Amino acid sequence: MTSGRATKLTQHLAAMAHPQALAMVLRNLIDNALKFSRPGHTPEIEIEARMLGPLVRLSVRDRGMGFDMKHHDRIFAIFQRLHRPDQIAGTGIGLAMVQKAVERMEGRIWAQSAPGEGATFNIELQRA
Secondary structure (H helix, E strand, O other), X not given: OOOOOOOOOOOOOOEOXXXXXXXXXXXHHHHHHHHOOOOOOOOOEEEEEEEEOOEEEEEEEEOOOOOOHHHHHHHOOOOOOOOOOOOOOOOOOHHXXXXXXXXXXXXXXXXXXXXXXXXXXXXXXXXX
């Protein structure tokens, strides 16, 4: 699932989050990173957490298919898909649920991507 490198955490980070909701958010982002990996390439996923003043930023980065940023807002809308169901399975509700969960934890989420270059999903939550 990852590139096989392990990193030792050197800081304790605590965010204001609901544990089950945050677990669902991360699970969905990791599942999507695997689902949208490039055919013939081993999936690579990096998860990073860092403090930014009063915030904790979590980033989930992959080296998958990526997407055109003109679709950024659309990917978080319910039942919106960038691929036909016969191309990639799914319902189109995962990222909408992720965004709603992050908002309920008083955070924000956004993505950075380019076709063929993977995607990075960033989540900012208040520090605990």
